[in-house]
Amino acid sequence: MSQAWLRASAEARLTLVMAAPSLSEEQARWLMQHVTTLDDTARLVALLDPRRPFLFPEVPRSEVRAALLHRLRTLSQNSSPAMLPRLTLLLSGTREEAPFNAQELKALEAISMLPSWRGTSFSQTFLQVRGHLRELGLPDTAARAFGVAEQTVGSGVALLLRKRAETSWSHLSVEEQRWLGRMLWHIGQRMAESSSLLEHSVGTLLMEDGAEHMGQMCDLDQARRRDDMVREGLRASLAASIERWPLPSLLEDLEASRARNELTWLRAFSGHAELP
Helix, strand or coil: CHHHHHHCCHHHHHHHHHHCCCCCHHHHHHHHHCHHHCCCHHHHHHHCCCCCCCCCCHHHHHHHHHHHHHHHHHHHHHCCCEHHHHHHHHHCCCCCCCCCCHHHHHHHHHHHCCCECCCCCHHHHHHHHHHHHHHCCCCCHHHHHHHHHHCCCCHHHHHHHHHHHHHHHHHCCHHHHHHHHHHHHHHHHHHHCCCCHHHHHHHHHHHHHHHHHHCCHHHHHHHHHHHHHHHHHHHHHHHCCHHHCCCHHHHHHHHHHHHHCHHHHHHHHCCCCCCC
């Protein structure tokens, strides 16, 4: 990555920051200087993913995270009303073993009433990242771009939400458990309606937890039937061994199709849909 960094444009460097397992102090400080150029919430969500606590070096970790959160807060005020940016702001920096307090539960209820999980396009992020990786001459651009795009869908913050809910159940009354259960159900439902397999899988987990504490497991039947169809498509795509196909251009086209709507893409492998 070091050589690619030296020859990359500022926009391509932002992609490299998302793709890197960790950043040097110089790279982290460069990001802090360019944080105002991040113009969508997707990349900010990826950089604040709680599963990547050591992406930034210890110095200046707190400064970089504060700058990213400030930028996310600013963009969220002017963007479409989606759950993910606001949930990231609510949970960022919190510990998974900490029960929800009353103020957090009220904020979570407001988030659970929003109409969509995220307001950004997975396909657009994929194409943007792939273009930058191609510009830098890096190998396996489609597969790498898909992995980077997956970082923007918020699975990390959704799993943190689930962990904190698990810690909270024993601290809540029965009515409060139902209240939190409804929140998890609504958030999980919106997440599972999104286009990626990762969102579908984590969203379904939230719905299951929510239904269990709402006492309404019958509501899960439809979600589980949809999940079974997705899993059927996943098995079919794995059996196809796409990564072994000999034509790079065909693989690139398939990855682009997958990025447009992964769930439809998987259903196509089991004969339930056309490739998106």
